[in-house]
Amino acid sequence: xxxxxxxxxxxxxxxxxxxxxxxxxxxxxxxxxxxxxxxxxxxxxxxxxxxxxxxxxxxxxxxxxxxxxxxxxxxxxxxxxxxxxxxxxxxxxxxxxxxxxxxxxxxxxxxxxxxxxxxxxxxxxxxxxxxxxxxxxxxxxxxxxxxxxxxxxxxxxxxxxxxxxxxxxxxxxxxxxxxxxxxxxxxxxxxxxxxxxxxxxxxxxxxxxxxxxxxxxxxxxxxxxxxxxxxxxxxxxxxxxxxxxxxxxxxxxxxxxxxxxxxxxxxxxxxxxxxxxxxxxxxxxxxxxxxxxxxxxxxxxxxxxxxxxx
Amino acid sequence: xxxxxxxxxxxxxxxxxxxxxxxxxxxxxxxxxxxxxxxxxxxxxxxxxxxxxxxxxxxxxxxxxxxxxxxxxxxxxxxxxxxxxxxxxxxxxxxxxxxxxxxxxxxxxxxxxxxxxxxxxxxxxxxxxxxxxxxxxxxxxxxxxxxxxxxxxxxxxxxxxxxxxxxxxxxxxxxxxxxxxxxxxxxxxxxxxxxxxxxxxxxxxxxxxxxxxxxxxxxxxxxxxxxxxxxxxxxxxxxxxxxxxxxxxxxxxxxxxxxxxxxxxxxxxxxxxxxxxxxx
Numbered sequence: 001x002x003x004x005x006x007x008x009x010x011x012x013x014x015x016x017x018x019x020x021x022x023x024x025x026x027x028x029x030x031x032x033x034x035x036x037x038x039x040x041x042x043x044x045x046x047x048x049x050x051x052x053x054x055x056x057x058x059x060x061x062x063x064x065x066x067x068x069x070x071x072x073x074x075x076x077x078x079x080x081x082x083x084x085x086x087x088x089x090x091x092x093x094x095x096x097x098x099x100x101x102x103x104x105x106x107x108x109x110x111x112x113x114x115x116x117x118x119x120x121x122x123x124x125x126x127x128x129x130x131x132x133x134x135x136x137x138x139x140x141x142x143x144x145x146x147x148x149x150x151x152x153x154x155x156x157x158x159x160x161x162x163x164x165x166x167x168x169x170x171x172x173x174x175x176x177x178x179x180x181x182x183x184x185x186x187x188x189x190x191x192x193x194x195x196x197x198x199x200x201x202x203x204x205x206x207x208x209x210x211x212x213x214x215x216x217x218x219x220x221x222x223x224x225x226x227x228x229x230x231x232x233x234x235x236x237x238x239x240x241x242x243x244x245x246x247x248x249x250x251x252x253x254x255x256x257x258x259x260x261x262x263x264x265x266x267x268x269x270x271x272x273x274x275x276x277x278x279x280x281x282x283x284x285x286x287x288x289x290x291x292x293x294x295x296x297x298x299x300x301x302x303x304x305x306x307x308x309x310x
Numbered sequence: 311x312x313x314x315x316x317x318x319x320x321x322x323x324x325x326x327x328x329x330x331x332x333x334x335x336x337x338x339x340x341x342x343x344x345x346x347x348x349x350x351x352x353x354x355x356x357x358x359x360x361x362x363x364x365x366x367x368x369x370x371x372x373x374x375x376x377x378x379x380x381x382x383x384x385x386x387x388x389x390x391x392x393x394x395x396x397x398x399x400x401x402x403x404x405x406x407x408x409x410x411x412x413x414x415x416x417x418x419x420x421x422x423x424x425x426x427x428x429x430x431x432x433x434x435x436x437x438x439x440x441x442x443x444x445x446x447x448x449x450x451x452x453x454x455x456x457x458x459x460x461x462x463x464x465x466x467x468x469x470x471x472x473x474x475x476x477x478x479x480x481x482x483x484x485x486x487x488x489x490x491x492x493x494x495x496x497x498x499x500x501x502x503x504x505x506x507x508x509x510x511x512x513x514x515x516x517x518x519x520x521x522x523x524x525x526x527x528x529x530x531x532x533x534x535x536x537x538x539x540x541x542x543x544x545x546x547x548x549x550x551x552x553x554x555x556x557x558x559x560x561x562x563x564x565x566x567x568x569x570x571x572x573x574x575x576x577x578x579x580x581x582x583x584x585x586x587x588x589x590x
Contacts, residue, residue: 028408028414029414031408031493032408032417033408033416035407035408036404036405036409036420038401039401039402039404039464040405042401042460042464043461043465046439046458046461047427047430047435049442050435050439050442051438053438053442054437054438057438110327110331113327113328113331114328116323116324122577124332125577126573127332127335128331129573129580129581130570131338134339134569134570135521135539135540135565135569136522136524136540137522138540138561138562138563138565138566139339139342139562139566141544141558141562142341142342142559145553145558146338146341148553148555151354151360151555153341156360187334187335192584195584196585199584244429244431245431250432250525251524251525251540268433269431272437273525276437277440277529282437282441285437286438289433289436289437290434292433292434293434296431296434300426300429300430301426303425304426308421
């Protein structure tokens with residue numbers, strides 16, 4: 001008799017414990033945080049911690065493989081007096097501004113041109129996206145060869161069209177080198193703009209165009225007063241995205257020009273890389289990378305808030 | 311209906327701009343392809359018409375595959391991209407599910423944080439990360455990039471999946487709960503199978519992002535045996551001032567093919583991911 005009741009209560013205890021666990025897991029508070037714990041820990045360890053650590057590094061004199069010494073804001077003061085740093089700042093803003101503008105205008109043209117019915121439209125769209133999906137380094141190498149000082153196919157075409165020989169020195173001339181990286185960045189990013197804007201265009205109800213036509217609006221007026229206002233939110237989001245990643249671009253410039261000639265194409269990311277990895281000055285390099293933070297933080301906060309609202 | 315005038319208008323309004331964008335987008339790939347099959351004598355001869363190949367050869371491909379570690383780099387790239395994508399999908403789901411389905415204190419803040427991390431570009435983190443990887447003694451191991459790629463991919467997958475999860479109706483899960491299934495069973499057996507399209511979109515995107523990654527691989531992987539395709543091609547086919555253009559283009563083309571193939575099979579999912587990645 002006692003044995004039986006003991007066994008019962010044992011099983012009952014297990015059942016009870018399982019029930020408590022289920023009740024606990026049923027609470028969204030508990031289950032939600034439990035499920036998120038691992039990814040959040042991961043992000044804290046490999047994004048949060050490096051971020052803070054980067055800030056600490058920027059306050060240190062820290063040659064590679066040596067212990068750091070705290071120097072306060074000396075690294076930032078050194079950046080302030082460094083003419084290359086200011087050149088890099090100007091370069092980054094010029095690069096970001098020009099490439100973004102080109103991508104926006106070109107992307108809009110692409111989206112409008114693609115927003116018609118024609119055969120093989122899906123195939124054309126897939127092909128147009130290729131520059132965006134192929135690894136940047138690999139397509140940049142192809143561009144490097146197209147702009148090669150001795151065998152540039154672009155120059156050979158220009159010369160064939162009557163340009164004086166030997167044609168422009170795309171990567172050797174400071175101004176042309178900047179133009180080159182802007183063009184290649186545009187080439188790669190334009191499909192992203194075009195295809196996302198196309199997706200936006202396809203949601204514009206045709207009745208609106210019909211109504212505008214009945215009211216006497218021409219093609220440009222329909223674009224200006226129907227298409228553009230409806231696309232504005234998506235244009236804004238795509239642009240913020242593009243600005244963030246263009247502003248912090250590294251690989252295209254690193255591969256194509258290494259920041260040269262004479263720092264004409266050096267950006268924050270490539271300059272920080274040179275100082276930290278090339279010259280082995282981790283602290284100074286971290287301070288240059290952090291110089292991007294104010295602008296980036298403003299952009300990121302703006303975009304996060306905007307994405308949340310919409 | 312189709313008059314001469316209408317056809318002309320269609321050419322001007324449709325095929326002229328679309329053709330222009332197509333030529334612009336595809337010419338570099340065409341150039342890559344024909345360079346890779348030109349013999350050196352033709353590559354470096356300024357008197358030959360450059361736009362076509364006169365005497366095609368596979369020499370550059372043979373050299374690339376036999377004289378460099380291209381196959382090892384390809385294997386490394388695939389392995390890293392696959393594992394990093396897998397990790398990111400799992401961790402991304404663990405973040406996105408509670409945010410999409412549950413109401414709890416702090417959910418809004420977490421969602422904002424994930425979105426913000428997704429937008430933090432690598433150049434902001436690479437210097438401290440390089441030091442951390444060094445101290446963990448993970449330099450020149452595939453682990454170093456398998457660990458660090460998910461720092462960009464997890465927030466990305468979480469963000470994309472969050473959007474997708476919200477579009478999946480709750481009724482099936484609620485029915486399963488009423489039938490007595492617990493939360494974990496409901497998620498694994500009912501919810502996740504419904505989300506396959508979302509996983510494919512996020513997976514393809516994460517995979518292409520991993521293949522495209524350059525900065526971390528450049529810093530962490532300096533030995534031939536652990537390099538990825540982009541790093542190997544840049545570091546070993548450009549020696550000082552000597553560019554092995556034929557092999558470089560062959561490598562660029564071969565390195566692009568896996569991404570392009572996967573992309574061509576799932577292009578609709580990719581476009582869905584592309585538009586989803588920027589939506590809240």
